[in-house]
Amino acid sequence: MASKYQAPRGTFDVLPEQARTRARVEGAAAAILARAGYEPIATPTFEDTELFERGVGRSTDIVRKEMFTFEDKGERSLTLRPEGTAPICRAYLEHGMHKLAQPVKLSYVGPFFRHERPQAGRYRQFHQIGLEAIGTDSPLADAEAIMLLSDLLGELGVPGVELRLGSLGSLDSRAAYLEELKAHLHAHEGELSKDVRERIDVNPLRAFDSDDEGTRGVMASAPTIVAGLEGEDAEHFAEVRALLDAAGTSYVIDPTLVRGIDYYTRTIFSFVCDALGAQSEIGGGGRYDGLIEQLGGPATPAVGWAAGIERILLALDEEEQPAGRDAFVAIADPDQRQRAMALAVELRHAGLSAEIDLAGRGLKGQLKHADRLGARRVLILEADGSAQLRDMKTGVQRAADTGNLVDEMTGGET
Ligand code: AMP
DSSP states (O other): OOOSOOOOTTOOOOOHHHHHHHHHHHHHHHHHHHHTTOEEOOOOSEEEHHHHHHHTOTTSHIIIIIOOEEEOTTOOEEEEOSOSHHHHHHHHHHTTGGGSSSOEEEEEEEEEEOOOOOBTTBOSEEEEEEEEEESOOOHHHHHHHHHHHHHHHHHHTOOSEEEEEEEOOOHHHHHHHHHHHHHHHHHTGGGSOHHHHHTTTTOGGGGGGOOOHHHHHHHHTSOOTTTTOOHHHHHHHHHHHHHHHHHTOOOEEOTTOOOSSTTOEEEEEEEEETTSOSOOEEEEEEEOTTHHHHTTSOOOOEEEEEEEHHHHHHHHOOOOOOOOEEEEEEESSGGGHHHHHHHHHHHHHTTOOEEEOSSOOOHHHHHHHHHHTTEEEEEEEOTTSOEEEEETTTOOEEEOOGGGHHHHHHSSOO
């Protein structure tokens, strides 16, 4: 019965079986983040395009190729949000959150949009859970953020997770390093892929991410920023590592780690999962000490991460079993319809799950349907006003007192 309409390329429907695991993931995240004092925030699904151009960076793939940008009727350029950090920083400034006690600790969950080539684990509409700690440069905030994502993946039971850790240095040392890297790339221009060559001066860090063999050869001998970290940058990185060590959070230092967004400074990290194929990153983030200033606010250090819900689900590869029903109220005679509905409502108000037949089935059909739904008990309303309670597991049936329905339903075996 397929219609000619399908979900757009790179998007998907969340069907009830998947929605249950999704709800478990979101519930676990909400609980873990709330216990650490990260308060939920929600920003609009679209923003002024310029926010992302300035925030994410004009040289990034996201801004160059992947944004869903459109004009509204007032000819303003708007973009479906490709990430959550720039909008949250916008909200932080717009609502004067810099006047609150710092840091402001926020969490979010919702859909994001990138016009990428769809494949397993990579979609055009996907969902992220994320957090931001804005207004602190303490390595404690970096370590706390990392540990919270580690806790979440651990609690959910995501298998085969590895934490990769790197540092990009402060804005100044990062700028000096980028010059050094550009010089290295220019010296080997002939061996680089066209894409990397064309972007040496705009985004040299992306060369570390290239799959091209020639480029990989050049990058094997490229200078890394981790090796050259000095002063406060080196101290910050050492402190983050010491905090993770003390907490028993294991990680590997990856001097070639880069991220696809321009705003990162100092700590960056990535959680990868070997159960996932090419799109192996489950979540990642880092410090972005320059972003708020870049958006016109006061200099405000911050750190955060985002994790992809679909990637978590792929890594878990499980479907939650349907919850079943506490009760099904069946009728032996159509005259009992009103009573069935009233009794089902009474059960629901008492906190039990209860269904009635909405499809006009005969009694046999209703019992079959109740079984299919996983109903533990069926209340059968007879034409003479009496009622029977049937335990679906044992098949035992006995007379029931509908005046005392909730007790009947929550009692022991029938
Ligand atoms: P990013 O915002 O690029 O740092 O990505 C953070 C996380 O979001 C990644 O680790 C993925 O889990 C997820 N993610 C990013 N892009 C996509 C996509 N196109 N489809 C599905 N998940 C994505």
